Structure formats: structure tokens, C-alpha cells
Amino acid sequence: MKFGIIGAGMIGHFHAKAITAMTGGELHSVFDLRGEAAEKLAAEYGAKAYSDMAAFLADPELEIVTVGTPSGAHLDPSLAALNAGKHVICEKPLEVTVERIDQLMAAAKANGKTLSAVLNRRFHPGMEAFKKASDEGRFGKLTSASCYVKWYRDQAYYDSAGWRGTWALDGGGALMNQSIHTIDALIYLAGPVKAVQASTACLAHERIEVEDIAVAIVEFENGARGVIEGSTCTWSKDGHPARVQLSGTEGSVFLADEAFEIWDFMNEKPEDTEIRSTLMKGQAAGLGANDP
Numbered sequence: 001m002k003f004g005i006i007g008a009g010m011i012g013h014f015h016a017k018a019i020t021a022m023t024g025g026e027l028h029s030v031f032d033l034r035g036e037a038a039e040k041l042a043a044e045y046g047a048k049a050y051s052d053m054a055a056f057l058a059d060p061e062l063e064i065v066t067v068g069t070p071s072g073a074h075l076d077p078s079l080a081a082l083n084a085g086k087h088v089i090c091e092k093p094l095e096v097t098v099e100r101i102d103q104l105m106a107a108a109k110a111n112g113k114t115l116s117a118v119l120n121r122r123f124h125p126g127m128e129a130f131k132k133a134s135d136e137g138r139f140g141k142l143t144s145a146s147c148y149v150k151w152y153r154d155q156a157y158y159d160s161a162g163w164r165g166t167w168a169l170d171g172g173g174a175l176m177n178q179s180i181h182t183i184d185a186l187i188y189l190a191g192p193v194k195a196v197q198a199s200t201a202c203l204a205h206e207r208i209e210v211e212d213i214a215v216a217i218v219e220f221e222n223g224a225r226g227v228i229e230g231s232t233c234t235w236s237k238d239g240h241p242a243r244v245q246l247s248g249t250e251g252s253v254f255l256a257d258e259a260f261e262i263w264d265f266m267n268e269k270p271e272d273t274e275i276r277s278t279l280m281k282g283q284a285a286g287l288g289a290n291d292p
Contacts, residue, residue: 001022002028002064003015003019003028003063004029004031004056004062004064004066005041006031006053006056006066006067006068006081007067008030008032008034009037009068015068019066020045027046029050029059031052033051035051053077062086065078065089066088066089066090067081067089067091070163070169070170071093071177072095072166073163074095074104078095078115079107082104082108082111082115086113088114090104091118092181093117093171094117096167096168096171096176119181121182121185121242122184125278125279126258126260129279130244130253131189138269139247139248139250139251139253141223142190142223142248143225143247143248144245145189146186146226146245147179147182147183147228147242148229148240149178149231149243151234151240152231152233152236153178153205155205157232158208166209172210173200173211173232174212174230178230179214179228185244186226186244192221193219193220194219194220196216201213203233212233213232215228242257243256250265250267251264251266252264260276260280260281261280
């Protein structure tokens with residue numbers, strides 16, 4: 001599979017590492033309006049560099065495009081790639097409004113191509129076990145479903161790029177940017193949301209338009225209640241893990257990053273012993289707590 005990257009910034013470098021680590025993956029080309037940035041990243045991996053989007057997308061060997069531009073600048077390059085007949089893997093969030101996401105979905109359908117968001121926290125052994133337990137109904141009546149992302153970003157993080165902390169290009173703050181993977185995991189496990197009540201604030205940062213803390217009370221379609229808490233103003237030396245916690249009348253599971261703090265069911269199954277021996281949490285630092 002021959003991949004091309006749109007956006008040669010920090011996220012583009014992450015994409016390049018992931019592509020080259022993938023079985024069957026090849027970084028074929030890199031596009032960035034900043035020609036020097038495209039050339040630098042492409043040279044690291046022996047790929048072609050482009051600063052002209054039309055030429056980049058016209059390459060018949062290019063099969064899949066990853067998009068790593070700021071969140072509010074995903075629409076145009078993703079649409080161009082889909083309309084050029086390329087599959088698209090776009091950084092989270094797909095875009096910053098529902099209307100823009102609908103445009104992307106329509107273009108993917110019209111062109112018969114795959115449009116995927118980078119929601120990588122769905123894909124690890126802990127999440128696979130968690131999802132299996134949920135799908136099998138092992139929680140009984142699900143009563144509680146919550147997630148917590150208590151991370152920290154200093155002022156320098158927001159000052160490092162003009163788009164950070166803006167509604168137009170970041171699309172939101174601690175929820176849309178940092179907490180999105182964990183909120184996605186919560187809904188993936190617990191199901192659709194019926195109602196939300198929330199409070200947001202910017203408590204610890206300057207010169208940003210968006211929230212650095214948010215707390216929501218959530219009601220799910222299945223009747224469960226829960227809490228969503230996201231923050232970029234809760235300091236920790238090593239970084240708190242992102243947590244997803246489900247409980248019901250017959251079981252409770254608490255996931256911290258990719259390992260379990262609690263795996264407890266009324267009706268035990270043979271695989272529970274292996275899960276407890278291989279996937280329980282140690283003392284590792286929180287994954288992603290210091291990521292972008």
C-alpha cells in the first residue's frame with residue numbers, strides 16, 4: 001500500500017513512523033505548501049516531495065492519503081483526495097463541524113472510497129477485551145459509563161502555533177483535541193448518548209478561545225448515566241492515564257490507557273484469568289498525557 005501524507009508538521013512525522021512500521025505500508029510521497037518541510041520529511045523516508053496539491057494527487061501510484069493538517073483545515077485536502085480517487089485516513093477530528101463531516105462522508109460515498117478517522121485507541125488488546133465483554137452483555141444492565149482525561153498542557157503548548165486553542169482551526173479545547181479518543185472509546189463501548197448537561201471553562205490559560213476544562217453529565221440511550229471530564233489544566237509529574245469506566249448489575253471494568261485497573265464480573269469466564277494476568281495496570285506513566 002502506497003501512502004502519501006498531507007501536512008509535514010509534527011503529526012505528519014507521527015504518520016510517517018506509523019506507515020513505515022506497518023506490514024505492507026510504504027511512504028510514497030509527502031505534500032506540504034511549505035516545500036522545504038515536505039522535502040525534509042520525504043528525504044527521511046526516501047519518498048517524493050510535493051508542494052503542489054494537484055501534482056501530488058495526480059500520481060497514479062498513490063493509493064491512500066493521510067491528512068495531518070490542523071483540525072479546521074481537514075475539509076479541503078480530504079475532499080480533494082477523495083475526489084481524486086484516493087482513500088483518506090484523516091487525523092481526529094475529521095473536521096470541526098457536523099456539516100463539514102457530512103461533506104466528507106458524501107464525497108467518500110460518491111467516489112467509492114474509504115474515509116477513516118485516526119481513532120487509534122480502539123485498537124489494542126485491552127480495548128478488544130473490553131468491547132467483547134460489552135457486546136456479550138457481561139455487565140448485565142449497564143448503569144454507569146464514564147471517562148476521565150485529566151491532562152496538562154502549559155501555556156507554551158498553546159502559544160506554539162497560532163491555530164491552537166481557536167474555534168476555527170482547533171474546533172474546541174480539552175474535549176475536541178485531547179479527550180476525543182477517550183470519549184470515542186466511551187461511546188464505542190456504552191452506545192449512543194441521549195442527553196448531555198455540561199459546564200466548561202478556561203481556568204489556567206491565556207489567549208485561547210476554548211475550554212481547558214469541561215465536565216458533563218451524560219444519559220445514554222440504554223439508560224446508563226455517566227460523567228465525561230476533560231482537562232488540559234490538571235498537572236501531573238508523569239501524566240494521569242485516560243480512563244474509561246463501565247459498571248452494571250453484573251460487572252465492572254475500569255480501563256486506564258491500555259490496561260485494566262478493575263476487571264470484575266459476577267459470572268466468570270475462562271478468559272478472565274488470562275486478562276488479569278496480562279492486561280492489568282502497573283505503574284507506567286500515562287500514555288498520551290504529554291502528547292499533542
